[in-house]
Amino acid sequence: QxxxxxxxxxxxxxxLVDFRDSEGVERLQKAIRFADQLHEVxxxxxxxxxxxxxxxxxxxxxxxxxxxxxxxxxxxxxxxxVEEYFVAPPGNIPLPKLEERxxxxxxS
Amino acid sequence: xxxxxxxxxxxxxAQISSNSKLFSGSQVQFAAPPNSLVSFFDASLPxxxxxxxxxxxxxAVMTGLALNCSINKKSLFDRKHYFYADLPxxxxxxxxxxxxxxxxxxxxxLCIDNKMSQMVTKTVRxxxxxxxxxxxxxxxxxxxxxxxxxxxxxxVGLMEVVMEPDMCCGEEAxxxxxxxxxxxxxxxxxxxxxxxxxxxxxANVSVHHPGEPYGVRTEVKNINSMRFLAKAVDYEIQRxxxxxxxxxxxxxxxxxxxxxxxxxxxxxxKEGKQDYRFMPEPNLPPLILYDAxxxxxxxxxxxxxxxxxxxxRLPDLPRVKRARLVERYGILPEHSFTLLNEDGLSxxxxxxxxxxxxxxxKVIGWILQDMLSYLxxxxxxxxxxxxxxxxxxxxxxxxxxxxxxSSAAKQVLAELWKGEGKxxxxxxxxxxxxxxxxxxxLEQICQAVIDGQENEVxxxxxx
Numbered sequence: 001q002x003x004x005x006x007x008x009x010x011x012x013x014x015x016l017v018d019f020r021d022s023e024g025v026e027r028l029q030k031a032i033r034f035a036d037q038l039h040e041v042x043x044x045x046x047x048x049x050x051x052x053x054x055x056x057x058x059x060x061x062x063x064x065x066x067x068x069x070x071x072x073x074x075x076x077x078x079x080x081x082v083e084e085y086f087v088a089p090p091g092n093i094p095l096p097k098l099e100e101r102x103x104x105x106x107x108s
Numbered sequence: 109x110x111x112x113x114x115x116x117x118x119x120x121x122a123q124i125s126s127n128s129k130l131f132s133g134s135q136v137q138f139a140a141p142p143n144s145l146v147s148f149f150d151a152s153l154p155x156x157x158x159x160x161x162x163x164x165x166x167x168a169v170m171t172g173l174a175l176n177c178s179i180n181k182k183s184l185f186d187r188k189h190y191f192y193a194d195l196p197x198x199x200x201x202x203x204x205x206x207x208x209x210x211x212x213x214x215x216x217x218l219c220i221d222n223k224m225s226q227m228v229t230k231t232v233r234x235x236x237x238x239x240x241x242x243x244x245x246x247x248x249x250x251x252x253x254x255x256x257x258x259x260x261x262x263x264v265g266l267m268e269v270v271m272e273p274d275m276c277c278g279e280e281a282x283x284x285x286x287x288x289x290x291x292x293x294x295x296x297x298x299x300x301x302x303x304x305x306x307x308x309x310x311a312n313v314s315v316h317h318p319g320e321p322y323g324v325r326t327e328v329k330n331i332n333s334m335r336f337l338a339k340a341v342d343y344e345i346q347r348x349x350x351x352x353x354x355x356x357x358x359x360x361x362x363x364x365x366x367x368x369x370x371x372x373x374x375x376x377x378k379e380g381k382q383d384y385r386f387m388p389e390p391n392l393p394p395l396i397l398y399d400a401x402x403x404x405x406x407x408x409x410x411x412x413x414x415x416x417x418x419x420x421r422l423p424d425l426p427r428v429k430r431a432r433l434v435e436r437y438g439i440l441p442e443h444s445f446t447l448l449n450e451d452g453l454s455x456x457x458x459x460x461x462x463x464x465x466x467x468x469x470k471v472i473g474w475i476l477q478d479m480l481s482y483l484x485x486x487x488x489x490x491x492x493x494x495x496x497x498x499x500x501x502x503x504x505x506x507x508x509x510x511x512x513x514s515s516a517a518k519q520v521l522a523e524l525w526k527g528e529g530k531x532x533x534x535x536x537x538x539x540x541x542x543x544x545x546x547x548x549x550l551e552q553i554c555q556a557v558i559d560g561q562e563n564e565v566x567x568x569x570x571x
Contacts, residue, residue, distance in 0.1 A: 010383070014189070014383055014385060015189075015385075016191070050184070050388040051388055051390060051392075051393060051394075053390075053391075053392070053393035054393060054394060055393075056393040057393065057396075057411065058160060058392060058393045058394065058395050058396065059159060059160070059411070060160055060161075060162035060165065060410070060411055060413070061128075061133070061159045061160060061161050061162060062162060062163075062410070063126050063127045063128055063161050063162060063163035063164075064127060064128060064133065065127050065128050065133060065134070065135040066128070066133030067128075067132055067133040067134045067147035067148075067149075068133070068134035068135055068144065068145045068146055068147050069144055069145075070146070070147075070148075071141070071142075071143045071144050071146070074143055074146055074148075074151050074259075075143065077153075082254075082256055083142070084141060084142040084143050084144075085142050085143070085247070085256035085257055085258055086143070086193075086256070086257040086258075086259070087254050087255070087256060087257070088193030088246070088254065088255040088256075088257050089193070089253075089254065089255065090248065090249075090250070090253050090254055090255055091255070092191055092192065
């Protein structure tokens, strides 16, 4: 099966990736096919693993203040700042709808 | 017209009372200079990793136990993805699959018909409690069409308490949240001050006809006080009923409560249903908690959170404190509610009782009517009262020994509230408020009165 245009549009909107051209989409398809090989393994009765860290101990830190107080260092990275605030656009600017943006996905 | 059944569920975010943040060592403090309490991890700089704060885990376990939850000995962390300027990582670390505590309950009380004399107890089920990160703060500057972002709050530990839709109106929701607030403050797991954003409530509201399936629900956010919570919920219930009765439909949307207009409005920035693409947090192994039985022998005990140890050290919850006040002092249940509702008032009451011969049932009136109304008039918390518990006890002793009358006692209390440092006895002497006990003196006074009103006396004698 191929990935539908709806799914591709949905992904571009959610993750702000840009598949850019048919080559990008084909790369995605190949990645999915590669991962699908996992389905060939019989996992009946096996508890799913979601982290290779599952047997590790989760380290617990003491509740001490050890960081912070580096406003200038952090703000140095900001393109725009006002007093000591980071500046962002007034709200999320959603990706325009499929019909309204220039993307090769339209042609599909 | 068929009756409507409103259904109200709540999602409450309580900021954990800790020195440092959930996954980093930057400080937790309200109203600090912008971006001064931000570590590299909080700012989501590459190469940083989350490190879990033990105190936050303990706070969540305490809260779970106080709410009769099952504590999950193994819980997991997940990433919830969405874009917003105050969420630098583009995701929030939360516990979506297996939270730290599940299946609890909270009992709360309501006055029927607004009369304090009849209280009824209700229960709301607690679906779960999860640990998660708070986001930073956005300040919207509409004039310059920009948002200013302060990350001081980003990464502060939160306990999200999810209450099942067992409530039916604003009053119930407010009472449940009030009781939760008292419990959190008693435990110390959160200071739960709504005005400082330490306790935030989102309400899920829907209506349906009895016997029919639940209606479409809306989520109401931006509720900043207990008072507004009841208003917002009741407004939304009304709005939905009116909409449905006029043939409209309810959208599954998020609405904000506008406190100035007293209504809910659709929230901006809503781009349809969100897909958060939950995934396990790859940088954190499962959180394992122990109890007395499962405690491993050789583990470094700084690395161990022992549920039983925490359970043994839980303080008395408000419900228990109230029952004890009623039993020990013979006061009414509604009195115990008022005593616990005001910070320090129950301790003040008990201190007065200890120092006076007056019965607690009489003392309570002086506390709840007189003292409390003075405190409210002067907008003072109990700990800043100019009248100490021993001063009040001295006054009540004078009354109890019948050295002054009840109305004289009220006058003395008014004087004491001026905070001039005089003792009750000094005021009584100064204003000559002593009750006259001497029979002869009383006779002389009465005779003088009669002598001075000859005409009236003749009228009375003649009938």
